[in-house]
Amino acid sequence: MTAPRTRAYDHRMSATAPPPPLVKRVSPAGWTAIVWSASTLFTxxxxFRLPGESMPSQWPAAQLYRWDGLSFLAVSTALAFQAGRLLQRRPLLATTLAILAGVFETTTLGVDLLPMNQYLTTMVVLYFVAxxxxxxxxxxxxxxxVGSLIVYIAxxxxxxxxxxxxxxxxxxxxTVIVWLLGNSTHQSRVHAERLSAEHAAQAVTAERLRIAREMHDTVAHSISIIALQSGAASRVATAHPEAALAAMQAVEHEGRETLAGLRRMLVALRAADEGRDPELAPAGLADVDRLAATTTAAGVRVEVRRLGEPRGLPPDIDLSAFRIVQESVTNVVRHAGTRACRVTLDYREDELALEITDDGLGRGSATDTGFGLAGMRERVALLHGEFTAAPRPxxxxxxxxxxxxxxxxR
Structure with missing residues (x-):
């Protein structure tokens, strides 16, 4: 193994892709902290008696401005922030911490219930859980x-x-209405993912049918010629060895031409599906640096890292590896909401390992350029490899x- 080589491209131009909406740029933990801070400030x-009021909207308990009241406020704030951080990994624990934060803060108020202000954070947590x-x-x-509210009153x-x-x-x-909104969003997302998976499967099936038709037209004639030449060679092999040799050379030539034609046809089909000129299709991993430079110029810095000893690869592996890198980088530009990603090409003794990572929002799609994640998985499966795509912890x-x-x- 040689030492790793890294090439990083500096950010030179502002991103041309529109930024994601605010609700996607702020994480669930961020929204939890914002809502808690705003509701606490409002409480x-x-x-205080505001202008136009004869008395404050709610009376503080005696300990609100004492050390014990401030301690309760600090503890409840810590619980609320921790609830936001645990939302993705421990949703039920996050809900428990948010409820306790509201209860602890309520003890500093002279009220006879858990007020709406103190329960807003719990509602936000409940929404993201749903x-x-x-x-x-x-x-x-x-x-x-809901049970906590009932127990509190009881x-x-x-x-x-x-x-x-x-x-x-x-x-x-x-609280129930907020949960219903979150559940509706969850159902819409599941439905969209199911439709995307069905569309991706239909696209893969259609592609295979096109390839089958093209292969039939391309191979049928060549196989017929190969069969005739082979039969002729077997009949004259003893009496006329020169003629048999010429027939076998014709078989070899026709076989090579058929394989080359099939390779060109498959590349052209893939290029046509992706809306590009087949003659301009990138050759393979040699074009990764050019892809990185183009993406960097568009606003997302791509760091390319090569491990091992780069060497020539079969055309199908070289092309598929490049397409996986290209599709992954495109997904980062369109969906990740980040300004950088890392591409690692690891030339091992018996395999080529690819890894594309980013620090963005952790979203993937099966409906991006080409066939998205479904297309990448299909490419790897056809080469008897292994493929994974998932958010990082x-x-x-x-x-x-x-x-x-x-x-x-090798």
């Missing part, structure tokens, strides 16, 4: 959120304390492919 503001997680998890989170009534039951019912109603997205190499290339 503190309502403890959007990103399975229905069973989302229903459990909803039960926890405890106050059991102790003989006043309880704002009507107002708490309104909070519960809004630390954030961003990773695409990996391992393409086995023929013995002659």
């Amino acid at each position: 503190l503001l309502t403890t 959007v990103a997680h399975p229905r069973r998890t989302a229903l459990i989170a909803l039960g926890m959120a 405890v106050r009534m059991a102790r003989g304390w006043p309880a704002g039951t009507a107002a708490e019912l309104a909070v519960a109603l809004v 630390e954030g961003g997205f990773r695409v990996t492919a391992r393409l086995p190499l023929p013995v002659a290339v």
Whole structure:
């Protein structure tokens, strides 16, 4: 193995692609922190008598401005922020922490219920849980959120304390509505992904049918000639060896021409599907640097890293590897919402390993240029390789492919 070589292209032009909407640029943890900060500020503001009011909207408890009250406020803020950070990995724990944050902050107020302000963060957490997680998890989170309101009122009534039951019912109603909105978004996303998968499967099937028709037209005539020449060679092999040799040379020539024609046909079909001129189709991994430079000029810096000893590859592996890199980089530009990505080409002894990573929003699509993730997976499967594409735990997205190499290339 040789030392890794890295080529990075500097960012020279502003991104030409429009930025994603604000709701996608801010993470769920960010929205949780924003809503908690805004609701806390609003709650503190309502403890003062504002212009036009005869008294404050709500009275603070005695400990609000004491050290114990400020300690409760700090603890509840820490719980709310931690809930945002755990949303993707531990949704039920995040919901629990958000509920506790609202309860702790409410203890510093002279109120007889869990106010809407203190429950807004729980509602936001519940929305993201319903959007990103399975229905069973989302229903459990909803039960926890609504059940906490019921328990809070029940405890106050059991102790003989006043309880704002009507107002708490309104909070519960809004909580259910927020959950329904998140669940509707989740269902729409699942439906869109199912449609995308069906369209990708139909596209792959249509491509195979086109290839089958073209292969039939190309191969039928050549195979007929090869059969005739082989039969003639077998009949005259003893009496006229020169004629038999000429027939076998014709068989060899026709076979080579057929293979070359099939290769050109497959490349042309793929180029036509991707809307490009077949004569201008990139040859393979040699064009990765040019792709990186073009993408960098468009606003997304591409770092190309080569491991091992680069060597000549069979045309099908070389072309498929380039297409995987090209499609992955295109997905980063269109969907990741980041300004940089990394491409690693690892020339191992018995395989070629590809890895494309970014630090963006961690989204992939099966409906991007070409056939997207479905097309990349199909290419790798046809070469008997391994393919993965998934968000990274630390954030961003990773695409990996391992393409086995023929013995002659090793």
